[in-house]
Amino acid sequence: MNIAKIIRVYFVFTMMVASIAVLSYNDGFEDYILSVMHANGNAVNASNITPLVDFQSGMKEFSSKNESSSLLTFKFVNDPYNGFVAPGTEGAELMGIYFKAGSETVILKDLKLKLEGIEPEFIEKAYITDGQDILKVGSSFGEYYSFNNINEIIDPNHYRTLYLLVDLSEDVHTGERFRMDIESPDDIVLFTGIDPFSIDEYYPIKGKYLSVAVAR
Structure with a gap:
């Protein structure tokens, strides 16, 4: 082994010893190692473990x-x-x-969507269903489709999936693809309990694409 390799090995070893020495001053370090390694030592006191991330401070945003x-x-x-x-x-x-509702009843009152990808003339009708019945037919204004007074109720701790369906024109071009987005927080009106609920998200909330193709 040449001198350069000996020096590198010694340096790495020294840094490891120093790191362990510094971490050992943390009262929670021993408990943390025991918990990670599943050691059979004394019971771990979780309150001694110093968290790497303060989740509590970010909980509101989450x-x-x-x-x-x-x-x-x-x-x-x-x-x-x-x-x-x-x-x-x-x-x-x-x-x-x-x-999916939490502990409060959720009511979907209004929804407005913006068409992206194709011209509005190729959408003959857009409507929302519950999987069986039509709940609301959208009224169109340019590339915008409004579904007002849907008033769909999701009970506490239950989930519901509504479906957006469209009737396409015969003239829509193959190879095109399109979606509908929620452009701003004002475009979806929700209540949890009796309180308005705003979806805090990055806008537009982009919908899922559907591609136009001819069956072979």
């Missing part, structure tokens, strides 16, 4: 992303194996709109 069971979980979903549609199709499923 909850505002609607992943807390005490509020509301909301997301767009789709069937990845059913992402194509032929021109002229009626009742093509563009996406699902998933809600």
